[in-house]
Amino acid sequence: MPELPEVETIRRQLAQHVGGRTITDVEVLDPLLVDPEDPRSFEHRVSGRSIEALRRTGKYLFVDLDGGEALALHLRMTGQLLWSASEPLEPTPYARAVFRIDDGSVVTFADVRRFGRAWLLPPGRRDRERAWGGRTGVDALSPGFTARSLQNSLRGRTASVKGLILDQRIVAGVGNIYADEALFRARVHPRREGGSLGADEVVRLHRAIRDRLRMGIAVGGASFDRYRDAHGGRGGMQDLFLVHRRRGEPCPRCRTTIEKGVVAQRGTYWCPRCQPLPEVGEC
DNA sequence: ATTTTCCCCTGCCGGC
DNA sequence: TGCCGGCAGGGGAAAA
Numbered sequence: 001m002p003e004l005p006e007v008e009t010i011r012r013q014l015a016q017h018v019g020g021r022t023i024t025d026v027e028v029l030d031p032l033l034v035d036p037e038d039p040r041s042f043e044h045r046v047s048g049r050s051i052e053a054l055r056r057t058g059k060y061l062f063v064d065l066d067g068g069e070a071l072a073l074h075l076r077m078t079g080q081l082l083w084s085a086s087e088p089l090e091p092t093p094y095a096r097a098v099f100r101i102d103d104g105s106v107v108t109f110a111d112v113r114r115f116g117r118a119w120l121l122p123p124g125r126r127d128r129e130r131a132w133g134g135r136t137g138v139d140a141l142s143p144g145f146t147a148r149s150l151q152n153s154l155r156g157r158t159a160s161v162k163g164l165i166l167d168q169r170i171v172a173g174v175g176n177i178y179a180d181e182a183l184f185r186a187r188v189h190p191r192r193e194g195g196s197l198g199a200d201e202v203v204r205l206h207r208a209i210r211d212r213l214r215m216g217i218a219v220g221g222a223s224f225d226r227y228r229d230a231h232g233g234r235g236g237m238q239d240l241f242l243v244h245r246r247r248g249e250p251c252p253r254c255r256t257t258i259e260k261g262v263v264a265q266r267g268t269y270w271c272p273r274c275q276p277l278p279e280v281g282e283c
Numbered sequence: 284a285t286t287t288t289c290c291c292c293t294g295c296c297g298g299c
Numbered sequence: 300t301g302c303c304g305g306c307a308g309g310g311g312a313a314a315a
């Protein structure tokens with residue numbers, strides 16, 4: 001579910017409410033959330049800690065705690081982080097963990113499909129990097145993600161360009177929705193081999209990725225199904241989709257019928273005219 | 284090293 | 300109505 005714009009929306013909202021405050025108590029309702037850690041140990045180590053900052057890289061949300069440890073949260077497909085000013089009257093559906101804050105407010109990690117995860121990262125750069133591995137590359141909206149770095153990542157690669165921009169080590173934060181939207185804006189077919197893109201196409205793709213992600217943030221993310229922000233509200237990006245989820249509808253640029261297929265194991269939408277796929281076989 | 288396949292979970296929708 | 304397959308915004312491990 002949540003891609004970079006959705007996580008950023010939640011990060012900003014939570015920062016307003018709980019930034020600088022103390023987590024008085026944590027209750028892990030689903031041990032799978034903190035797997036493979038011992039849930040009681042997780043609760044013990046997080047309770048009583050104050051929140052120094054909320055940061056984001058790609059689709060990961062990091063909660064810096066006093067003492068140097070940090071919470072890393074990933075919502076995967078259906079995770080939600082819901083803030084409420086007081087303890088909810090009824091249990092939140094699919095609640096996996098509850099974080100109680102010193103002002104009486106509550107942050108609930110809810111997750112239907114239970115793919116979401118929380119990790120407690122050790123203090124110290126070296127230990128943290130060891131715990132983290134190379135899970136995430138450069139954030140798509142950071143200055144480190146450039147047309148040049150993208151070009152270097154695509155060079156020589158035969159996998160589909162869509163699969164490559166979904167690879168979080170190449171660029172962190174792009175998911176299935178924004179990949180389709182960015183590829184359309186760049187006029188690049190999702191099935192093109194990464195290494196086959198010309199320099200102009202790479203520049204367009206880099207620009208389109210950033211453009212669509214920024215647009216997503218501006219409207220509070222995309223909610224066509226389960227995504228909700230920290231207040232339980234919906235985003236507006238689903239109303240601005242150009243091709244994603246629009247099979248059979250006319251392309252907003254040339255009116256050709258939008259197609260759907262599977263690329264990189266994901267449902268994929270594109271305009272066959274604006275995003276041509278050169279014939280691979282010899283004629 | 285890279286690419287592909289399978290898997291983790293639950294809910295929902297369409298077809299029969 | 301009921302059952303079943305397929306699909307869903309994620310990523311990681313294992314296999315090829």
